[in-house]
Amino acid sequence: MATISLTFPDGNIRKCPAGVTPAEVANEISTSLGKKAISATVDGAHWDLQWPIEQDASITLHTMADDAPALELIRHDLAHIMARAVQEIWPDVKVTIGPVIQNGWYYDFDRAEPFTPEDLGAIEKKMKEIINARDPVKTEVWDRDRALAHYRENGENFKVELVEAIPEDQKIRMYWHGQWQDLCRGPHLQHTGQVPADAFKLMSVAGAYWRGDSDRPMLQRIYGVAFKNRDALKAHLTMLEEAAKRDHRRLGREMALFHLQDEAPGMVFWHPNGWTVYRALEDYMRRRLTAAGYKEIRTPQVVDRVLWEKSGHWEAYRENMFLVEVDEEGAKEKRINALKPMNCPCHVQIYNHGLKSYRDLPLRLAEFGSCHRYEPSGSMHGLMRVRGFTQDDAHIFCTEDQIEEECANFLGLLSSIYADLGFQKFDIKLSTRPEVRVGSDEIWDKAETALERAILKVRNDFEVDPGEGAFYGPKLDFKLTDAIGREWQCGTFQADFNLPDRLDAEYVGVDGKKHRPVMLHRAILGSFERFIGILIENYAGRLPFWLAPRQVVVASIVSEADDYVSEVVSALRASGLRAEADTRNEKINYKVREHSMGKVPVILAIGAREVVERTVSLRRLGENRTEALSLDAVVPLLAEEALPPDLRKAG
Numbered sequence: 001m002a003t004i005s006l007t008f009p010d011g012n013i014r015k016c017p018a019g020v021t022p023a024e025v026a027n028e029i030s031t032s033l034g035k036k037a038i039s040a041t042v043d044g045a046h047w048d049l050q051w052p053i054e055q056d057a058s059i060t061l062h063t064m065a066d067d068a069p070a071l072e073l074i075r076h077d078l079a080h081i082m083a084r085a086v087q088e089i090w091p092d093v094k095v096t097i098g099p100v101i102q103n104g105w106y107y108d109f110d111r112a113e114p115f116t117p118e119d120l121g122a123i124e125k126k127m128k129e130i131i132n133a134r135d136p137v138k139t140e141v142w143d144r145d146r147a148l149a150h151y152r153e154n155g156e157n158f159k160v161e162l163v164e165a166i167p168e169d170q171k172i173r174m175y176w177h178g179q180w181q182d183l184c185r186g187p188h189l190q191h192t193g194q195v196p197a198d199a200f201k202l203m204s205v206a207g208a209y210w211r212g213d214s215d216r217p218m219l220q221r222i223y224g225v226a227f228k229n230r231d232a233l234k235a236h237l238t239m240l241e242e243a244a245k246r247d248h249r250r251l252g253r254e255m256a257l258f259h260l261q262d263e264a265p266g267m268v269f270w271h272p273n274g275w276t277v278y279r280a281l282e283d284y285m286r287r288r289l290t291a292a293g294y295k296e297i298r299t300p301q302v303v304d305r306v307l308w309e310k311s312g313h314w315e316a317y318r319e320n321m322f323l324v325e326v327d328e329e330g331a332k333e334k335r336i337n338a339l340k341p342m343n344c345p346c347h348v349q350i351y352n353h354g355l356k357s358y359r360d361l362p363l364r365l366a367e368f369g370s371c372h373r374y375e376p377s378g379s380m381h382g383l384m385r386v387r388g389f390t391q392d393d394a395h396i397f398c399t400e401d402q403i404e405e406e407c408a409n410f411l412g413l414l415s416s417i418y419a420d421l422g423f424q425k426f427d428i429k430l431s432t433r434p435e436v437r438v439g440s441d442e443i444w445d446k447a448e449t450a451l452e453r454a455i456l457k458v459r460n461d462f463e464v465d466p467g468e469g470a471f472y473g474p475k476l477d478f479k480l481t482d483a484i485g486r487e488w489q490c491g492t493f494q495a496d497f498n499l500p501d502r503l504d505a506e507y508v509g510v511d512g513k514k515h516r517p518v519m520l521h522r523a524i525l526g527s528f529e530r531f532i533g534i535l536i537e538n539y540a541g542r543l544p545f546w547l548a549p550r551q552v553v554v555a556s557i558v559s560e561a562d563d564y565v566s567e568v569v570s571a572l573r574a575s576g577l578r579a580e581a582d583t584r585n586e587k588i589n590y591k592v593r594e595h596s597m598g599k600v601p602v603i604l605a606i607g608a609r610e611v612v613e614r615t616v617s618l619r620r621l622g623e624n625r626t627e628a629l630s631l632d633a634v635v636p637l638l639a640e641e642a643l644p645p646d647l648r649k650a651g
Contacts, residue, residue, distance in 0.1 A: 005056045016053075023049035023190070026061050036063040038073055038194065039187050046072065048187030050139050064194075064228065072100055073189050075226045077137075078127070078200055079105040081192060082224060084180040085126035095182070096158040096210065096219060103236060104200075104225035108208055110158065115220055120202040123222070127200075134193030135177040139186060147172045147183070158210065159183055199233045200226035242484050248536040249382040255541055255599055257549070258383070266380045266387030268529055273549035276578065278528060280547050281535075282368060284644045285392055285417075285525070291646075292413050294366040294394055299346035301370060305336045311345040311502055320373045322387075343369035344496075344521060347395045348503040351517075356507040361517060362398035362406055368528070369393045383533030390528045396520035397505065400446055403495060406520055407454035407476075414478060414491050414524050415458065420645035422538060425481040426491075428455055431468035438472055439497040447495045447518075448474045472498030482538040490531060494521040541599040542621055546644045550600045552579040554616070555591045557607035559583070564611045568604060568631060575639040596621060602638065 002018040006025065016025060022042070026049070027034035040047040041060040046069060053059070062069040079098030086093050086109060098107030109115075142150075144163065151159040162183060166172055175184045177192050189195065203223045210216035227233045252258050257274030260267070270278060286296065302324055308314040313321075322339040340346065347365050356363070370390050379385055396406050418426055430451060433444045451474055455462050469475055478491035496519040499505075506514045525531040535543060545551060554568045562583045572579035582591050588605055595603055604616040605626070616634050618627045629637070640648075 004053065006053070006059045007057070009058075009060050018054050019052040021050055021052055022047055022059065022061060025059065029061075033061065033063075037061050038063055038189055039069050041069070046187055048139060049190055051187070067228070070228060071226075073187065074195055074199075074228065075100045075105045076187075077189050077192070077195050078224060078226050079107050080175065080177070080180075080182055080184070080188070081127050081130050081195065082123060082202070082222065083107050083109075083182060084130060084177070085123050086222075087180065089122060089126055094156060094158055097162070103227075104203070104223065106221050106223045108210070108219040108221045110217065110219055115205045115222060120205070120222070124200075124202050128197045130178070131192050131195050131197045133178065134191050136191045137175060137177045137188050139173055139175050139188070141171050141173055144168075144172060147174070151183075196227075196229060198230040199228060200224055201233060201237065239484050239486075243486070243537070246484070246537040246540045247382075248384075248533040251536050251541040251599070252382070254597060255549070257536075260382070260386075265377060266375055266385075268383065268386060268388065274532075276549040277532060277535075277543065277547055280644070281525075281528060281532065284420075284646060285368075287644075287646055288413065288417055289366045289394065292364075292409070294364040296366050296368075297347070297350055299340070299343060299350070299367060299369065301339055302337045303340055303346065305338060307345050307349075308338055311348075311499060313341065313345065317341050317373075320375070322372050322374060339372040340369070341371055341373045343367055343371065343391065343393045344395060344499060344519075345503060347393075348499060348505050348519070351395075351397050351505055352503070356397075356517075358399065358507055358509050361507060362396050362402050364394060364396045366392075366394035383529045383536075386527075386529050389530070392523055392525040392528065394522050396522065397500075397507075397517040398520060399507075399509075399515075400443070400450075400518055403447060403518060403520070404450035404454050407451055407493060408457045410493055410520075410522055411454060411458045417524055418480065418491075421535065422544065423480045423482070427479045427481075427487070428459070428462040429465050429477045429479070430455065430462055431465045431470075431475050431477065433469050433474065434467050434471060436471055437469070438501075443497055444474070447497070451476060451493070451495065470494055470496070472496045480534070482534065483540075488534050490526040490534070491524045492522065492526070495519075496521055542601070543599070545601050545641050548599070548601050549578065550580060550595075550598065551577050551642060552602045552604060552638060553582050553591075553595045553600050554579060554604045554606060555582040555588060555595070557588045557605055559585070560608060561606045561611050564614075565606050568606065568616060571631065571635050572638065575635050577635075577638055577642050592619065604634070 003015050004018050004020070006014045006016055008014070014025070022040035023034065023037065026037035037049060039049060039062045041062065042053055043057045064070045079100065083095045083098055087095065090111065094110035096108040096110065098105060147163045148160060151163065163172060173184060173186055175182055175186060175188055201224065203225055206221045206223070208219050208221040210219055225233070225236060227236060252274070255273060256271050257277065258271055259269050261269065289296070305314055308321070321341050324337040324339065325334045326337060328335045347367070350365060351363065368390050370388070372388050375385055375387050380387070398406055432448055437444070455476070473495035475492060475494035477489055479487045479489045481487055500516045500519050505517055505519070507517050509515045535547070552572055554565050554572070556562055556565045565581050565583055569579045569581045582595070584591070592603055599621065601621045603619045605619065606616055610616055615628050615630050618629055618634060
C-alpha cells in the first residue's frame with residue numbers, strides 16, 4: 001500500500017497509508033484526541049473526519065475549542081437536523097438547500113401551508129430529539145446516475161436540479177443521520193449528539209424564490225442562529241433585542257428624521273430634523289476634505305450611455321442602472337442616458353480637461369455625488385440599502401510612486417474622522433489580485449506592496465483576502481464596530497490602473513512623455529444615507545450634541561415665563577445653537593418626557609424663580625438631575641459643546 005506524508009502545524013511529519021482518514025490519524029495520536037476531534041484542515045480545505053487523504057498534505061486537527069471550524073460544523077449540522085425535523089413532522093414537504101450564514105443558517109422548503117410561530121416551536125422540539133438520539137453521521141460518494149435516480153424516485157425535483165448542476169469533475173456526496181439523507185458537499189460532525197442542544201434557536205420565516213429567480217417557485221426559508229454554548233446564544237439574543245431598540249427606522253419616526261414610501265421606493269424623504277443631521281455631517285466632511293487638500297467638484301446626474309460603454313460600466317452594471325430615453329430633436333433614434341450609479345467616469349472627464357503635468361499630481365477630486373442604483377425591492381432596508389444615495393466620493397489621480405503616501409494619508413484621515421464620529425475600532429481587509437484582472441504582475445506587485453506598507457504605518461492587524469481585489473486593482477475595505485458589537489463595512493480605498501486607460505487619462509512626466517496616472521477610488525462614510533442610519537443605531541438616537549437636529553428645547557413651567565423663554569431661545573440661536581421654545585399649556589413633566597422621546601440632548605426648564613434670577617434649570621438627556629445655571633453661563637457652555645469635533649480642535 002502506498003504511503004503518504006502528513007505535515008502537522010508544529011512541523012512534525014507522520015507517515016500514513018494512502019486513504020487514511022483524519023479520524024484514524026487523530027486516534028493514532030491519542031485516544032483522547034480521537035474522541036475530541038471534529039474535523040481537519042487538509043491543504044487549506046475544511047475536511048470531514050471520514051474523508052480519505054490520498055496524497056501528501058499538511059493537516060491540522062480541530063476540536064470544539066477551535067471556534068471557526070466548530071461553529072461552521074454546528075451550524076451546518078443544524079441545517080440538516082432542521083430539514084430532517086421538518087420532514088419527520090410533515091413528510092410531504094420538499095427540501096432544497098440549507099447553507100451556513102453569519103451567526104447561523106437557513107434552509108428553504110417547498111410547503112403549501114405557511115410555517116407559523118407554533119410550527120417553529122414544534123420543529124425546535126423535534127430537532128432536540130434528533131440531537132439527543134446521537135445518531136451517527138455517515139457519508140458516501142455516489143455516481144451521478146444513482147443520485148438522479150434516487151431523487152426522482154422520491155419526488156425530490158429540487159434535488160434533481162441541484163445534482164444536474166454539479167460539474168462533471170466534482171464528487172456527488174451524500175450524508176445521512178438516522179434514515180434521513182441529504183445531498184451535501186460537507187463536512188459534518190460525526191454524530192448528532194455533538195451539536196449543543198441548548199445553543200440554537202429558530203428565528204423567523206421568509207419567502208425566497210428558488211435559485212433567486214422570481215420566475216421560479218416561491219419557497220419558505222427558515223432562519224436559525226447557533227453558537228457553541230447557551231451563554232453565547234443568550235448574548236446574541238440580547239444583542240438582537242438591543243438592536244431592535246436601536247432600529248433606525250423606528251427612531252427615524254420618533255425623531256421625525258425621514259420617511260420612505262411606495263411611490264418612490266428606495267428614495268429617502270428627509271424631514272427638517274433629518275436634513276439638519278445630514279447637512280451637519282456634510283459640512284463636517286467638507287471641512288475635513290478641504291483641510292486634507294481635496295478639491296470639490298460637481299458632475300451631472302444623467303450621462304449618455306456612450307460614456308458608460310467606454311468605462312465598462314454599461315456591461316457590468318446595466319441591470320442596476322436607471323435608464324432615461326430622450327427623443328432629441330432631429331435625431332433618428334432615441335438617445336439613451338443613465339442616471340449615474342457611480343461618479344468615477346465623470347471625475348475622469350474633469351481630470352481630462354486641460355493638460356496635466358506630474359507637478360499637478362496628486363490631484364484629489366471630491367464630490368458628494370448623488371447616485372442611483374436599481375436594488376431589488378426585497379433587499380432594501382430603511383437607510384441601510386436604498387436606490388438613491390449620496391457618496392462621500394473622491395478620486396486621487398497620482399503616479400505609481402505616490403500610491404503609498406496617498407494611502408497612508410487617507411488612512412490617517414479616515415481614522416481621525418471615524419474617531420470624531422464615535423468609532424474607535426475598525427478592521428482593515430486587504431483584497432489582492434483576482435485571477436481575472438488587467439495590468440501586469442509588476443504593477444500589481446507595486447500596488448499591493450504600497451497598500452500593505454501604508455497600512456503598516458498605521459497598524460499591523462489587518463486581514464488579507466487573497467484573490468478578492470477588483471479586476472482593475474487591489475483594494476482596502478474598512479469595517480466599523482458599533483456600540484453593540486456589530487460590524488459595518490463603510491470605507492474603501494481602491495487602486496485602479498484600468499479606468500484611466502479606458503478613458504484616456506494622461507499626464508506629462510519628468511521625461512516629457514505622456515503617462516497614465518493611477519486612479520485611487522476612496523470613500524470614508526460610504527454613503528450619507530447608510531452612515532446616518534449607522535449613527536442613529538450606534539447612539540440609539542442620542543446623537544452627539546453637534547449632530548443632534550434639535551439641540552436645546554427651552555420649556556416654560558408657568559405662562560409668566562414665556563417672554564423670558566423667548567429671550568433665552570434668541571440668545572442660544574445667536575450663538576449658533578439649534579434651539580426652540582415650548583410654551584404650551586402642559587405640565588413640565590409631560591414636556592420633558594415628550595422631548596426625551598425625541599432624543600433632545602438638553603432641556604432648559606424655566607419657571608417663576610428662573611425668571612426672577614435670570615437662570616435656567618438644565619436637564620440632560622438620560623439624566624434625572626437638574627443643574628441651575630445663569631443665562632450668561634449656559635449660553636457659552638452649550639455653544640462650546642455644540643462645536644463639531646474639527647472646529648473644537650482648531651479652537
